[in-house]
Amino acid sequence: MELVCPAGTPAALRAAVEAGAHSVYCGFADETNARNFPGLNFSRPELAEGVAFAHRHGAKVLVAINTFPRAGDEAIWHRAVADAEKAGVDAVILADIGLLAHAAKHHPKLRRNLSVQAAAANADVINFYAREFGVSRVVLPRVLTVAEIAAINRETEVETEVFVFGGLCVMAEGRCSLSSYATGQSPNMNGVCSPASEVEYVQEGAQLAARLGNFTIHRVGASEPAPYPTLCKGCFTSGDETGHIFEDAVSLNATELLPQLKKAGVTALKIEGRQRSRSYVAQVVRSFRAAVDALEAGRPMPTSALAALSEGQASTTGAYAKTWR
Template sequence: MVMEIVCPAGTPASLRAAVKAGAHTVYCGFADETNARNFPGLNFERDEMREGVAFAHDHGSKVLVAINTFPRAGGEEMWHRAIADAESAGADAVILADLGLLAHAAQHHPNLRRHLSVQAAAANADVINFYADAFGVRRVVLPRVLSVPEIAAINAETEVETEVFVFGGLCVMAEGRCSLSSYATGKSPNMNGVCSPASHVDYHEDHGDLSAKLGGYTIHKVGAGQPAPYPTLCKGCFQAGEATGHLFEDPVSLNAEALIPQLAKAGVTALKIEGRQRSRSYVAQVVRNFRAAVDAQAAGLPMPEGMLASLTEGQATTAGAYKKTWR
């Protein structure tokens, strides 16, 4: 059986590019604070979502709508409307994180399939089974902190489908619980849908040196010939005592392509590609690559040679927590 690849789309053009490149499933969000990629110029208006879903369905692909931020007190209506609009657009599922929103969806939209977002940070079988029993969650996106044996242990104890990240930007924090960006910018990834919002990011090049600032704080500076620094605090370069370096995490991206056979053996249903903020060129290349990989895995062939290093955000990759080799 071919593993499902779940591919990002920040714009209708990217959705079409993903479908054309062989995506089984595309995930996307509305152009507001209801999704965790609330960036300028990105995401879907209501009519664009309806057209995107129709295009995907016409070509045999599914569409998942991410409504995975946490509703503001007094502002829940925006999130409720997003769920209703996703259902009327014909979405195959919604990806939710907030308990109240899951309860709302289960009560008012019982026929709309519910997936649990990585933002919910559900990292063991007990909590996943709770989400299934209480809210009818059918699939969980696992946090990027689990090893392959831990994922296998979860799958042994739950009927809920599991989806894991295999490529793209990497958060090693338990997703949904990171506030680093908020300290520097006042904007929260979980509430406003923006980690390190572009409006607070400033790059400046001076005689070949490139510095990155977030909220007015310089978080990294590199010399000529080095990859541009990543604009998030977690991947910044800091001095602590006499040590200078990437104290939280290295500026590397996840690439678990080589682990696909092990993830299949661990019972994983779907492989998720990060990058709704990236271009349609990125989407097409990564999706094509991973579609070839899962097709090869299903046919019992060796994994094709990866060609994706140049597309990674830090220009370097890691297998992340799937193979725990932390320094």
């Protein structure tokens, strides 16, 4: 299986490639991609250099242009697709149907992958995207079980890519405006979710409240860790219940499911984390590459290396297990 690894910066790209990434994915330093964070992403010359470096090492570069273009400013997104092709990237990752139609028409030779932001969650819609826009691969939304993924692969020729590690969306991706409801900025429009510019930590006596926009997302005691206030991982009250109504402060770790995902016909495994440091990226990529190589060779999984990855943090296999729902 192909290992698709995050590259938030040129340094992280090199680290991921050297650690054994088969592919890296990255974005331009603007609102055209869904990790539009300060200090992150690539200029045009950096992308060209990154592509050259990756190709020298036999790795591919995929460019995410996966926000939804703003009416009247479509040219910014069109230029991103054209510049990605010019830089020699191996594929673009798109979500918006207008942008997919544009790319199919004006850049027919540029490989098109369907972003998780399109939330294509069944074989019929995946085949529809293939028919209409010539997509070669789909990144599946995190609402499906392993059995459902296997069923999709039986009914489509389109390659499937699934998230196996890192941040976890609880909602169908590209169809969530919780962030903009609280802050005015969203993944779809601005490439950010629960943005840091809207976060405030407020000391309240012995407690620390984390606020997003005008809303308290959680509150912890002095000795407890204070997680980042991502809205869907927050602590709320409904009726008599107080707690993590949507999801706990966990991240995804599907390492134990790698053999099942392979059996389900998955082509590529994706690691989330373009906002993470290059040393983190290198460590995670190295562990996953060892696991994937072992799997392909029929050797036992290097469980200790994988277990070390999630030390000290709560993790889940998310929707891959039916009971999560």
